Amino acid sequence: MPLTYTPRDRDYIPPPGQEVARLETHHDDLFRTTDTPLRAWNRPLDLPPEDATLGLCARHRLMDLKRSDFGPRPFTQQLPPEWHLGTYDEVAARSSWCKLCQLIAEVCNGIAWTDQADIVMSWVGDVRLTVRSIVIGRAPAFTPFDLVPLSKKGELFQGRRLDEDQIDVDLVRRWLKCCREWHGADALPTFSPFIRLIDLEENCLIERNDLVPYVALSYVWGRVTVFKTCEKDIDKLRLPGGIEEKRSLFPRSIRDAMTLAQRIGYRYIWIDSICIIQDDDTDTYKNLDKKHQIGQMGKIYQYADPTIVAASGEDANAGLPGVEAGTREARQKEVKISEDLGIVNRSVAWPDALLKTTWEERGWTYQERILSLRYMYFVDDTVHFQCQRATWSEDFAAECRDLDLTAADQVVNFSIVPSEVPPTVELRPNLKFQLKRYPELVGQYTCRNMTFITDRVNGIQGILNVIKDHFFSQDVEFVHGMPTGELLHPGLLWRPRREPKRIHVNEKTEKPLWPIYYDSGADFSANSTGRYQTDISLGPDPYFLHLKARVARFRLMIEDRGNEDAVPPLPRVRPTRLTRYAITHATNPEGGDHEWIGSIWLSWSHRKKFVEQRLSLISKVTHEFILLSDADGFEQEELVQAATAEKRAVVNVMMIERKDDPGTDGRGRIERAGVGRMYRDAWDRVEEKWERFELG
Numbered sequence: 001m002p003l004t005y006t007p008r009d010r011d012y013i014p015p016p017g018q019e020v021a022r023l024e025t026h027h028d029d030l031f032r033t034t035d036t037p038l039r040a041w042n043r044p045l046d047l048p049p050e051d052a053t054l055g056l057c058a059r060h061r062l063m064d065l066k067r068s069d070f071g072p073r074p075f076t077q078q079l080p081p082e083w084h085l086g087t088y089d090e091v092a093a094r095s096s097w098c099k100l101c102q103l104i105a106e107v108c109n110g111i112a113w114t115d116q117a118d119i120v121m122s123w124v125g126d127v128r129l130t131v132r133s134i135v136i137g138r139a140p141a142f143t144p145f146d147l148v149p150l151s152k153k154g155e156l157f158q159g160r161r162l163d164e165d166q167i168d169v170d171l172v173r174r175w176l177k178c179c180r181e182w183h184g185a186d187a188l189p190t191f192s193p194f195i196r197l198i199d200l201e202e203n204c205l206i207e208r209n210d211l212v213p214y215v216a217l218s219y220v221w222g223r224v225t226v227f228k229t230c231e232k233d234i235d236k237l238r239l240p241g242g243i244e245e246k247r248s249l250f251p252r253s254i255r256d257a258m259t260l261a262q263r264i265g266y267r268y269i270w271i272d273s274i275c276i277i278q279d280d281d282t283d284t285y286k287n288l289d290k291k292h293q294i295g296q297m298g299k300i301y302q303y304a305d306p307t308i309v310a311a312s313g314e315d316a317n318a319g320l321p322g323v324e325a326g327t328r329e330a331r332q333k334e335v336k337i338s339e340d341l342g343i344v345n346r347s348v349a350w351p352d353a354l355l356k357t358t359w360e361e362r363g364w365t366y367q368e369r370i371l372s373l374r375y376m377y378f379v380d381d382t383v384h385f386q387c388q389r390a391t392w393s394e395d396f397a398a399e400c401r402d403l404d405l406t407a408a409d410q411v412v413n414f415s416i417v418p419s420e421v422p423p424t425v426e427l428r429p430n431l432k433f434q435l436k437r438y439p440e441l442v443g444q445y446t447c448r449n450m451t452f453i454t455d456r457v458n459g460i461q462g463i464l465n466v467i468k469d470h471f472f473s474q475d476v477e478f479v480h481g482m483p484t485g486e487l488l489h490p491g492l493l494w495r496p497r498r499e500p501k502r503i504h505v506n507e508k509t510e511k512p513l514w515p516i517y518y519d520s521g522a523d524f525s526a527n528s529t530g531r532y533q534t535d536i537s538l539g540p541d542p543y544f545l546h547l548k549a550r551v552a553r554f555r556l557m558i559e560d561r562g563n564e565d566a567v568p569p570l571p572r573v574r575p576t577r578l579t580r581y582a583i584t585h586a587t588n589p590e591g592g593d594h595e596w597i598g599s600i601w602l603s604w605s606h607r608k609k610f611v612e613q614r615l616s617l618i619s620k621v622t623h624e625f626i627l628l629s630d631a632d633g634f635e636q637e638e639l640v641q642a643a644t645a646e647k648r649a650v651v652n653v654m655m656i657e658r659k660d661d662p663g664t665d666g667r668g669r670i671e672r673a674g675v676g677r678m679y680r681d682a683w684d685r686v687e688e689k690w691e692r693f694e695l696g
Contacts, residue, residue: 039081040418052097085119117141150342159344162330167322196275197268203244214268215261216304218368222315228278251316298462307372311359320378350384363450457481544696549626552686557582558617600676628652649680663694
């Protein structure tokens, strides 16, 4: 049922010739309060009669927008109230005589649930007028967008008119110049043995170990044919004009990036498919070349003067919209409210604009986004610029030396129910701050897609190198993406977010590709105090870890005391995520209810191993656990009665499964089933038994 609130507007008469279907008001009781709302969007309105000759509907005339409304105001001053415009269908019905309704209807054209999507205009703390949707029981019908005043003479913090066909190259040059002058430039490093670049003046490949200003390209290959430099091509491509001979074979994103780089004043550009020798079927010179270049990708993106991001489309033929005339369709709409005020809609802020792009889903582009210091994002209708200090957009003037925070750096929290409290604003998480946080990086990276699963480690190697060089001691190495040294213990405390997959096997060597496969978004929510109960080291074969650990048997129980994601009773549809199980003693000498002594996340397959006993479901057999390290405590999701948990020490544990094939040096070979937490004193009630294992 649509949620529509038009309390004082039931009897209005449409303009002559307009047949407007009236929608009834629904869900009034849901939001009824004892006090009359004053600023919420369901407040009573005294609307003037509709008059098509005035150019604005009754609601927007009542708003009486002025340019000063968008200016700065004291923090103590109350924001203007929210405005409910009706459903999208109602807004569209008024668009023939209301210029502002027409703008909103055109920007939102094509949304679903038009008869149920309520349109609301909300003022945000930094004085933006945001248009959003509310659909009870469903996700918003569209991404919120801002309305801003159109600048008259280039004033700051006002809208800029877009060229519908082509980007403003002069503006892009100005962004780069301002960033260098205001925010500084990093010293250029050396590359060992070299970095290979495309020389856009000589149209050839060059190799050098010192560095000159260059552009890097971040894009998705997709399923189109992408020109790849092979060992047989390298000598010809080094000759002047060698690149130009192959240019017709390059996909559009690469050609556009080369064109743009020259227009904004760069001679050199780095593009992976051309600057890395791509052959991988023999063990000759180019394999060493590829290894060295992939190992340097952290530096390559980190020290690119800007990185050009081709975030539009699904493959390398999508291009950079607006680089060539007529290759984009800017969706900017303009409305003249008065002689003093013209209003334009802003494009969706770049973080939100990226969310549904193929580029944001790909594995390789993750480290390119994390490591780049300056980037220009090309989406379908505009280009955005971001560096470490500023975020600028083509449709909004915000280039200011002293401005460190823009709307794109903020997340606005809107209420879906009428509220007297203005929308709250908080900082958007900054990926740069997470460079030293290996767990979060792995969790985000493994949620992304890889065309070739063998690229899983290579696609994050640049980030791992930066982590090693800048944040940890020289004792830390990454073997197949797995941390060693001081990160080896906490590196085991992860869990998948969905049903895990087995590690992929190399068909040639018949060995796993890596010792650990962080799949579907690894979550390192398990915590550690740094006090370890298990000796862990890399074995002679880096695919296995050698452990000396205390081992004991416990049972699993479906009687979780957590407050979310409890295991559902049978029968239910098989979930896509993991489920959390309770841990209890192998035997229950007291004869009463089984004691809850911990919890663990495991795959759904363990569910079939349970039988009903008393009021709980208990596993038919006991399971082996090893003690890993002391933990800070249970999290709220694991135990509602957190105060009780604080009185007893907690440890991290791993549930293991033994394998038939023996390990080296007489060690028992095991695989990990899952990681959880238990009360420390539960281990005091079982026999102390230590074993040597090979974990793979």
